[in-house]
Amino acid sequence: MADYVVRCRVCGRTYGREYKFFRCLCGGVLEVLVDLGGVSWGVDEGALGIFRYSTLLPSLSRYVSLGEGRTPTIKKFIDGVEVYFKLEYLNPTGSFKDRGSALAVSKASELGVTEVLEDSSGNTGISIAAYAACAGIKARIYVPSDIPVGKYVLIKSLGAEVIKAGSRDDASRKVLMDLSEGNYYIGHTWNPYFIEGTKTIAFEVYEYLRSVDYIITPVASGTLLLGFWKGFNELLKLGLTTSTPKLVGVQACGYDSLSSSVGRVVRSECREGTVLADAIRLTNVPRLPYIAEAIVRSGGYLVVVNDDLIVDALKDLFRMGFTVEPTSAAAYAAFKLIKKELSGRVLIPLTGSGLKYVGGVESPLYKVFLGG
Ligand SMILES: Cc1ncc(COP(=O)(O)O)c(C=O)c1O
Incomplete structure (x- = not known):
């Protein structure tokens, strides 16, 4: 797996792998910069899911995978x-959200997080709920009130707490208001992992x-x-x-x-x-x-x-x-x-x-x- 830093797209400030906040201190969006020097293409056929490509992924101490990827x-x-x-x-x-959730929940697990918060129209909520369940992490998912019923039932069935929050944009606002010391915002709209x-x-x-x-x-x-x-x-x-x-x-x-x-x-x-x-x-x-x-x-x-x-x-x-x-x-x-x-x-x-x-x-x- 590759070395990396987390960098702000707005001010360029960099952070180490222990940085937990979802955005830069200046408010900017973060990205992961993987060091590709000395890295070459290779597929680890023994690894599960997206971790087949681990040489090109940020190095992590834990992998959480449900076998995502390799789709026909x-x-x-x-x-x-x-x-x-x-x-x-x-x-x-x-x-496709499972690809992102595998990496983001692996990172959350490495950080020792016990509860993740996510806002989603449905699919990412289902996906984060499933990967969090796999990792033994609690999940709270903020969704629009008119979420399709099948998506709602799946998130609940995966053991996550679900908050219906008005529109999709209302869900984005509400989740940020509920952030606290004890939880971690994994929200895919911001999360660089x-x-x-x-x-x-x-x-x-x-x-x-x-x-x-x-x-x-x-x-x-x-x-x-x-x-x-x-x-x-x-x-x-x-x-x-x-x-x-x-x-x-x-x-x-x-x-x-x-x-x-x-x-x-x-x-x-x-x-x-x-x-x-x-x-x-x-x-x-x-x-x-x-x-x-x-x-x-x-x-x-x-x-x-x-x-x-x-x-x-x-x-x-x-x-x-x-x-x-x-x-x-x-x-x-x-x-x-x-x-x-x-x-x-x-x-x-x-x-x-x-x-x-x-x-x-x-x-x-x-x-x-x-x-x-
Ligand atoms: C089925 C489906 N397609 C496309 C998208 C759009 O993906 P993104 O939010 O990454 O642009 C989503 C997002 O929720 C989705 O659920």
């Missing part, structure tokens, strides 16, 4: 475009495909997009690749926080805010400038999709056999909008599982597929 990639030709669907919804708790976990998706793409030309991914707090960006840039530094893929960020109507900070925006008609893409309904995004910078520097852009397009895309994905949640379909909806201008290999991570949405007549899947 399915290749298809769609209207002449070579598309690779990466089935991130097959992770242990049904989303979380992205060390999500960057392993880039290592997997490299391991199995070597390179792709475009990645089309939903964006809320940016942990997946920034994970791709960090991972591919580290591969570049190691001389394993010669370029990074173009990152196409996807947001939904009413929650297009990136619109004014990325150069190009492809926009569908927005009459109202998304209801379906509940996992990307975030407006308070601590890493917003860095997400925008990654998109622009990669040569990518932003696509904003509406719920009609998400419904069509969800139907298409289920017709292909992919049991995903509506937020994952936002990325495929974006692909359909821009496919004429794409060339080469296009990777679409299918980020979350639709199985969490199966339930009564109020469930979005019931409405889309059985509602008549």
